[in-house]
Amino acid sequence: MLPQITRSRAHPGGRGVGAFSRAFQMPVARERPIEFLESFLDPVVLIGTLWGLVLYFELELDNPYLILGLVVFSMTFPGPSYLRASPMRMVWRVFSGWTIIATLLGLFGYAAHLIHYFDRYVLMNWLWLAPIAQLAARSALKLAAPSLIAILGGQRRAIVAGVNDRGVSLAARTASNPAAGITVVGYFDDRRADRLPAFSPLPLLGTLAELPDFVRRSNIHVIYLALPMTTQARIQKLLDDLRDTTASIYFVPDYFITDLIQGRVGAVEDIPVVAVCESPFVGLGGMAKRASDIVMASLILLLLSPLLLAIAIGVKLSSPGPVIFRQRRYGLDGQEIMVYKFRSMTVCEDSGEIRQAQKNDQRVTKLGAFLRKTSLDELPQFVNVLQGRMSIVGPRPHAVAHNEMYRKMIKGYMLRHKVRPGITGWAQVNGLRGETKTVDKMEARIEHDLEYLRNWSLRLDLYIIFKTGFVVLRDQHAY
Numbered sequence: 001m002l003p004q005i006t007r008s009r010a011h012p013g014g015r016g017v018g019a020f021s022r023a024f025q026m027p028v029a030r031e032r033p034i035e036f037l038e039s040f041l042d043p044v045v046l047i048g049t050l051w052g053l054v055l056y057f058e059l060e061l062d063n064p065y066l067i068l069g070l071v072v073f074s075m076t077f078p079g080p081s082y083l084r085a086s087p088m089r090m091v092w093r094v095f096s097g098w099t100i101i102a103t104l105l106g107l108f109g110y111a112a113h114l115i116h117y118f119d120r121y122v123l124m125n126w127l128w129l130a131p132i133a134q135l136a137a138r139s140a141l142k143l144a145a146p147s148l149i150a151i152l153g154g155q156r157r158a159i160v161a162g163v164n165d166r167g168v169s170l171a172a173r174t175a176s177n178p179a180a181g182i183t184v185v186g187y188f189d190d191r192r193a194d195r196l197p198a199f200s201p202l203p204l205l206g207t208l209a210e211l212p213d214f215v216r217r218s219n220i221h222v223i224y225l226a227l228p229m230t231t232q233a234r235i236q237k238l239l240d241d242l243r244d245t246t247a248s249i250y251f252v253p254d255y256f257i258t259d260l261i262q263g264r265v266g267a268v269e270d271i272p273v274v275a276v277c278e279s280p281f282v283g284l285g286g287m288a289k290r291a292s293d294i295v296m297a298s299l300i301l302l303l304l305s306p307l308l309l310a311i312a313i314g315v316k317l318s319s320p321g322p323v324i325f326r327q328r329r330y331g332l333d334g335q336e337i338m339v340y341k342f343r344s345m346t347v348c349e350d351s352g353e354i355r356q357a358q359k360n361d362q363r364v365t366k367l368g369a370f371l372r373k374t375s376l377d378e379l380p381q382f383v384n385v386l387q388g389r390m391s392i393v394g395p396r397p398h399a400v401a402h403n404e405m406y407r408k409m410i411k412g413y414m415l416r417h418k419v420r421p422g423i424t425g426w427a428q429v430n431g432l433r434g435e436t437k438t439v440d441k442m443e444a445r446i447e448h449d450l451e452y453l454r455n456w457s458l459r460l461d462l463y464i465i466f467k468t469g470f471v472v473l474r475d476q477h478a479y
Contacts, residue, residue: 034148034181038141039078045137046072046101049130053122064117068105075101082138083145084177090138096459098131146178156182158222161211161238163189163196163204166252167226171202182222188214190234208234212241220245226252261415261453279418280456288458293392296465297385308379311371315342318367324380329397334417337389339397340380344368375472381423393461394422395449406442416449424468426452426460433471 047069054061080097082090109115115123141148149155158174160167171184186205189196193204205214215223223242227235235251242249261278281289301308312323324340331337345363364372371377384390390397395416398406407413427433427448432441452460 034083034145035081037148038081038083041137041141042076042079042097042134043073045133046076046098046130049133050122050126053125053129054119057119057122059119059122064114068118071105072101075104083142083181090142091135092463093459094134094138095131096463098134100459100462102127102130145181149181156221157219158182158184158224159186159188159205159211159214159220160184160224160226161188161208162226162228163187163191164226164228167224170224170226170252184224185218185220208238209241211238212245215242215245215247220247223247223249224252225249261418261450280453281419285456289391289461290388292458292461293385296392297382301382301386304379307376311342311376311379314367315344315371319343319346319365321346328400329421330400330403330417331389331397332417332420334414336400337384337397337421339384339390339421342371342377342380344371344377375468378423385423389420391420391422392424393464394419394425395452396425396428396445397421406439406446409439410443410446412450413446415453416446418453424464425449426464429464429467429471 050069050072051061051065054065080093082093085093106115109118160171167187171187174182174184184202186203188206188208188211189204190207190209196204205211211223214220225235225238239249279286315323321343323343325343325345326338326340328336329339344365345368346365368377381390382392385392403413425448427445430448432445432448
């Protein structure tokens with residue numbers, strides 16, 4: 001996946017912070033014809049499959065189905081663009097998106113007592129046929145995209161400023177996806193060809209000083225600046241020279257300096273700033289995350305209250321000690337929190353040295369082994385969610401003693417505490433649940449936690465929640 005890059009048109013103006021910051025601004029993008037066409041794809045396919053099933057079952061296409069089609073259109077237009085997405089990502093996005101839409105429609109239909117207006121066979125077949133039809137339509141569009149771009153227009157010529165790993169990788173990935181509609185014609189760099197590292201077959205077209213004139217003469221639509229962030233003076237000079245062109249300029253962040261976490265553009269007292277490391281749960285995103293946590297945690301505790309009571313009685317009868325095990329963990333912003341679990345061991349360790357549970361651990365009770373295997377010991381943490389200490393999905397909290405050890409050994413370890421810890425997480429549904437015997441395994445867990453921070457969405461949260469159930473049933477790593 002390409003790193004997220006920001007877009008700006010070159011803009012006239014003076015030098016200094018104000019002019020340089022315009023390279024990081026994001027004006028409204030000009031929509032290409034194929035992207036406009038793609039925005040109608042999901043609504044048309046979903047409504048088409050619904051109405052097609054009505055006709056297939058020889059039913060009347062009356063008001064309820066017409067109104068449902070209108071509701072679906074309002075929920076799905078404009079459709080997202082998947083032309084640059086990998087096949088697996090496209091499959092995931094289509095099925096997760098349809099799951100959310102179908103769930104919302106079903107809940108509303110039952111709550112409003114409208115479900116009986118629709119034929120059961122139509123709805124049941126629509127559930128499986130709709131996402132398959134979406135995938136087929138999007139796959140066909142992706143295959144036809146190069147031809148459609150040639151017919152409808154929208155093919156863009158691009159150049160890359162800077163011959164380095166980032167610039168070469170960007171050009172290669174763009175070339176590997178014809179549906180992107182971008183043709184990189186070459187590179188510009190101030191070094192001579194014999195001083196450059198080996199790179200792609202694309203030619204070296206000239207120096208940075210020659211770039212603006214080439215853009216004006218050669219009908220270049222897009223410029224990718226892959227220059228190191230330390231070369232601010234050169235970037236500023238280049239932006240000034242490009243101020244009379246209409247090319248879109250993308251700054252490719254220098255990942256050799258830092259790895260962006262939720263990088264975004266903003267302002268502090270009218271001074272433009274670029275977020276390098278930020279929590280994804282700010283603004284509306286944070287409100288949506290917290291609201292979903294409260295609703296789901298309340299429902300789960302209410303529905304599972306008989307099970308919680310039964311487990312509490314079983315823990316009390318199985319061995320001496322408290323029902324609830326409380327342990328200090330690090331929470332949001334690295335603040336200590338108290339996390340609840342059903343006690344599964346004969347000891348309640350919360351000291352400076354804590355030994356992780358291992359296979360055939362003598363400290364684990366018979367009931368505790370079952371609770372740990374099925375993750376039922378984690379259920380009290382839904383109370384932590386309502387308290388605001390935890391979230392349903394997020395990086396799993398580690399004991400304070402483990403945090404203090406690993407933060408010194410693993411670079412970027414504490415970045416996972418930019419958000420509330422979770423009952424389940426991206427690492428846990430990707431085979432990193434249970435004991436971490438080596439530093440390499442903990443590093444892999446941290447990499448997944450940071451990947452979650454970079455790519456968070458409510459859709460991703462729902463996917464992790466659904467997948468957690470399957471992981472718990474078949475996982476052999478929890479003891």
